[in-house]
Amino acid sequence: MELLTPQRRLAFKGQGGDLFAVLIVNWLLTMVTLGLYYPWAKVRRLKYYYEHTELDGHPFHFHGTGREMFIGFIKAVGLLALLYGAFFGLAMLQEAWASVLGFLVLFGGLLLLLPLIIHGTYRYRMSRSSWRGIHFGYRGDRNELYRICLRDGLLTLVTLGIYGSWFTINLRNYVMSHVRWGSSQFAYKGDGLDFFLMNLKGYFLTLFTLGIYGFWWQKDMFHYYVDHLSWNFTDGKRLQFKGTATGGGFFGLMITNVLLVIFTLGIGYAWAEVRTMRYILANITLVGDADLNNVAQTEQEHKGALAEELGDLMDIGIFL
Amino acid sequence: MNDGVEAVLYDGVSSRPLEARVSVRAPNALVVEHGGERFTWPLEHAGMQWERTRDTLRITFGEFPRRVLIVRDPLFIRSFVLRMRYTGRQGVYDRMLGLARSGPVLFFLGVAVLLVASYVWLLPWAAEGVAMLMPRTVDRQLGEAAWGTMVHSLDEDTARSRTLQRFGEALQLSPDHPLTFHVVDDEQVNAFALPGGHIVVYTGILERMDRPEELAALLAHEGTHVQERHSTRMLMRQLASYVFLSLIIGDASAIAAVVAKHADNVRNLSYSRGLETDADRHGMERMHARGVDPQGMVDLLQLLQEEAVDMPAAMEFLSSHPLTAERVAEAERLAAELGIPAVTRPPLDGLFQALRAEEEEPVSEEVMAE
Numbered sequence: 001m002e003l004l005t006p007q008r009r010l011a012f013k014g015q016g017g018d019l020f021a022v023l024i025v026n027w028l029l030t031m032v033t034l035g036l037y038y039p040w041a042k043v044r045r046l047k048y049y050y051e052h053t054e055l056d057g058h059p060f061h062f063h064g065t066g067r068e069m070f071i072g073f074i075k076a077v078g079l080l081a082l083l084y085g086a087f088f089g090l091a092m093l094q095e096a097w098a099s100v101l102g103f104l105v106l107f108g109g110l111l112l113l114l115p116l117i118i119h120g121t122y123r124y125r126m127s128r129s130s131w132r133g134i135h136f137g138y139r140g141d142r143n144e145l146y147r148i149c150l151r152d153g154l155l156t157l158v159t160l161g162i163y164g165s166w167f168t169i170n171l172r173n174y175v176m177s178h179v180r181w182g183s184s185q186f187a188y189k190g191d192g193l194d195f196f197l198m199n200l201k202g203y204f205l206t207l208f209t210l211g212i213y214g215f216w217w218q219k220d221m222f223h224y225y226v227d228h229l230s231w232n233f234t235d236g237k238r239l240q241f242k243g244t245a246t247g248g249g250f251f252g253l254m255i256t257n258v259l260l261v262i263f264t265l266g267i268g269y270a271w272a273e274v275r276t277m278r279y280i281l282a283n284i285t286l287v288g289d290a291d292l293n294n295v296a297q298t299e300q301e302h303k304g305a306l307a308e309e310l311g312d313l314m315d316i317g318i319f320l
Numbered sequence: 321m322n323d324g325v326e327a328v329l330y331d332g333v334s335s336r337p338l339e340a341r342v343s344v345r346a347p348n349a350l351v352v353e354h355g356g357e358r359f360t361w362p363l364e365h366a367g368m369q370w371e372r373t374r375d376t377l378r379i380t381f382g383e384f385p386r387r388v389l390i391v392r393d394p395l396f397i398r399s400f401v402l403r404m405r406y407t408g409r410q411g412v413y414d415r416m417l418g419l420a421r422s423g424p425v426l427f428f429l430g431v432a433v434l435l436v437a438s439y440v441w442l443l444p445w446a447a448e449g450v451a452m453l454m455p456r457t458v459d460r461q462l463g464e465a466a467w468g469t470m471v472h473s474l475d476e477d478t479a480r481s482r483t484l485q486r487f488g489e490a491l492q493l494s495p496d497h498p499l500t501f502h503v504v505d506d507e508q509v510n511a512f513a514l515p516g517g518h519i520v521v522y523t524g525i526l527e528r529m530d531r532p533e534e535l536a537a538l539l540a541h542e543g544t545h546v547q548e549r550h551s552t553r554m555l556m557r558q559l560a561s562y563v564f565l566s567l568i569i570g571d572a573s574a575i576a577a578v579v580a581k582h583a584d585n586v587r588n589l590s591y592s593r594g595l596e597t598d599a600d601r602h603g604m605e606r607m608h609a610r611g612v613d614p615q616g617m618v619d620l621l622q623l624l625q626e627e628a629v630d631m632p633a634a635m636e637f638l639s640s641h642p643l644t645a646e647r648v649a650e651a652e653r654l655a656a657e658l659g660i661p662a663v664t665r666p667p668l669d670g671l672f673q674a675l676r677a678e679e680e681e682p683v684s685e686e687v688m689a690e
Contacts, residue, residue: 018374021420024428025413031567044413051373058328058337059376059390132337133330133388182335267428295335297385 008239008286012278013059014052016271022048023270039073040066053281055131056292063135064128072124083109111153115145118175126179127299132292137299140178148174165199166192176229182295183234190228198224215254216247226284237290245283253279325393329354332385342391344400350379352389363404372401439564447560451553456496456516459552463516474520475505483674484521490666491536491610493543501539503675509627513542515551528623532672533607533616540603541617548602550595597647604654611663614655621648 026041043066050062083106090102122138129136152167169190176188202217226243257272324343329352331338340354350361350368361368361381370379377397379389391397420427480503488501497517506522513519519542521535529535545551600621604614625648 015374017424018421020424021417021427024424024431025416025420028416028431029413034567047371048373051371051376051378059378061378061388130388132335133332133385134335135385293334293336297333 005287006289008056008292010281010284010286011054012052012274012281013054014048014274014277016268016274019048019274020267020270036070039069042066043069049277050129053277055286058132061130062128063130064124068124079113115142115149118171119145122175122179131181132295134182134295134297135299137180138175138178139180140175145174162196163192165196168192169195172225180298181231183298184295185232187230187232188228189230190224195224215251218250219245219247222250222280222283231286231288231290233290233295235291235294237288239286239288239290242285242287243283244285245279249279249283324351324353325391325396327352327389327391327393330388330390332382332387340389342389342396344403350381370400370404372397377401435568439561443560443564444557447556448553450560451549451556454552454556456549459497459546459549460516462552462555463514463518466514467518474502477503477505477523480523480675483671487532487535487668487671487675488519488539488543490668490671491539491543491606491612493540493606494547497546499543499546509624511538511542513545513551515546515549517546519543519546526675528627529620529672529676530623531616531619532668533613534620534623535672535675536607536610536612536668537603537614537617537620540606540612541599541620544599544602544606545595548598550599554592554595597650600647600651601654604651604658608658608661609663611661611665612668613661613665614658618648618651618655621651 022044026037026044029037030041043062043064046064047062050060053060086109087102087106090098090105093099119138119140119142122140126136126138148170152163152170155163156167169192173188173190176186179186198220199217202213202220205213206217222245223243226241229241231239231241253275257275260268260272260275324341327340327342329338329340330336338354340352342350342352344363345351345360348363350363352359352361361379365381367382367386368379369381370377372378375392375394375397377391377400379391380386381389391400481501484501484503488499493499494517499517499519502518502520503526504520504522507524508522509525509528511519511521511525519539521538525538526535529538600617604617607616608614625645
């Protein structure tokens with residue numbers, strides 16, 4: 001008998017003890033090298049996550065190297081130092097116009113860097129990710145991204161932040177819809193209004209329930225990110241992503257994680273991280289009858305890791 | 321196709337997983353069989369890479385797009401890894417990770433012990449070494465900067481400061497730093513030294529003294545702080561501590577940060593207690609060398625101890641200069657050991673009387689000639 005809707009599952013196979021070993025060696029080496037080891041540590045950690053994430057029983061792979069990340073790291077530090085240097089240099093003049101100019105240089109610079117960071121982060125990260133030997137890729141256009149960021153950024157400013165929901169979703173629609181895996185392509189179709197209303201509801205209910213609804217808000221957010229994602233293949237077939245997480249599930253996960261971290265004075269962090277990854281990945285299902293065996297390698301090798309590091313330094317968590 | 325173990329092969333062209341069998345053949349080559357075809361991947365080849373997790377081995381080979389082989393057979397993984405280790409292709413990182421993985425908690429404890437040891441012994445030693453390498457002009461600049469910020473809020477008695485200056489110079493306390501003495505009109509029973517040479521004595525403490533030896537002891541104590549560069553050393557230790565702790569903690573939890581901060585405070589406190597005892601001891605040795613009876617230090621400490629019981633104003637002095645019975649006992653022991661000085665004391669009585677006088681009165685020529 002044939003299954004009506006075949007499902008494919010994601011799973012995280014990592015273990016707390018193993019991740020702990022990776023993290024502690026990273027920590028030790030980063031400390032001993034006064035922080036210089038950081039890019040290599042990041043690669044080790046990413047590799048652990050990728051290698052232990054399986055879709056349909058096949059593991060993912062991260063191809064990035066510490067060297068690439070280190071070069072990006074140095075450039076990122078240099079760029080930020082330049083911006084902050086200009087800012088503080090102008091502030092030192094102790095004149096009103098210089099301070100204003102300093103702020104403009106700093107925030108204008110950061111704002112102009114943002115699309116560049118997103119673009120570069122996706123390009124680097126996707127080109128360095130593979131599954132079943134086929135590389136992912138990001139084929140978005142940088143100028144188009146600038147156009148979206150400038151238009152939506154201004155609208156967000158004018159509407160005092162309200163348009164931020166539309167900004168987030170437009171950005172996500174564009175970026176995720178230009179991610180590909182070999183000859184197949186992802187698509188994300190979110191709507192700014194839905195996202196705004198969901199957050200509005202989440203915000204007020206969380207306020208009224210003294211934070212308890214926060215876990216259900218989290219669930220809604222998770223579903224919003226997952227359920228609008230699909231994966232399209234050249235033969236016209238597709239896989240639809242579906243979230244199965246529940247508010248109660250998030251509640252149990254987070255409470256136990258907080259206790260786990262507090263009562264072990266932070267040592268339990270690795271175990272908490274593994275539990276989170278397991279929960280999240282176990283609750284993403286891919287529904288559809290697309291054939292994953294007929295995807296061809298299409299992406300070229302890509303070099304450069306500047307944006308990855310910049311994104312990291314500025315704490316822009318754009319990844320699921 | 322009956323030798324070798326099962327593996328999954330991805331050819332880098334299509335996403336289709338291929339069934340394959342893999343075995344290691346001498347000399348140093350991996351043989352991959354798939355659908356009647358046979359590939360040989362030399363183990364020493366530059367395009368040969370491998371990575372393992374707890375239960376999978378990933379071997380990649382060739383140029384982009386690379387061919388990938390996933391093996392899950394535990395026996396094969398073990399023998400392959402052993403072989404690669406034997407050919408010397410395992411780095412320091414893998415060794416360390418292997419160690420950490422075999423006993424994560426034990427490894428963590430080992431690292432923790434190492435860290436604590438370097439924090440307690442290595443770090444202070446290095447920080448003090450750096451402090452002592454810094455030129456003495458640094459002390460002076462630090463002290464002048466601090467003095468500049470506080471000079472306006474202090475009610476200095478310049479006439480008595482001049483007298484105290486003569487008193488201090490007669491003792492020749494600090495050969496490397498010229499000392500500048502200040503008398504400040506204030507009820508507090510307190511005195512302090514800034515790095516580089518400013519020493520401030522409050523009238524509150526002056527008025528409670530009976531003998532010039534006590535004042536000599538106070539100045540010798542504060543002078544030692546200056547001469548031995550205690551402030552600069554303390555500053556360097558704190559700075560090193562701060563950098564070390566922020567390196568360790570990095571982005572770890574806030575709880576760990578709070579614990580570490582308190583650990584640091586406790587340590588600084590015990591270090592500053594050590595510095596006070598140090599200043600007592602070196603101060604007494606200096607007094608003895610100048611012909612001043614070191615018993616003066618004992619008297620001073622006892623006087624301060626009584627003050628601490630009598631009046632809460634002395635609390636401030638207590639918090640920065642903890643006066644324990646131990647410290648007095650230590651001073652008594654050292655006084656007995658040093659004995660009566662062999663050299664004669666410089667003339668101090670006249671200056672001391674002038675300092676003690678309630679009203680400001682110029683020092684007479686007789687006192688100067690004493």
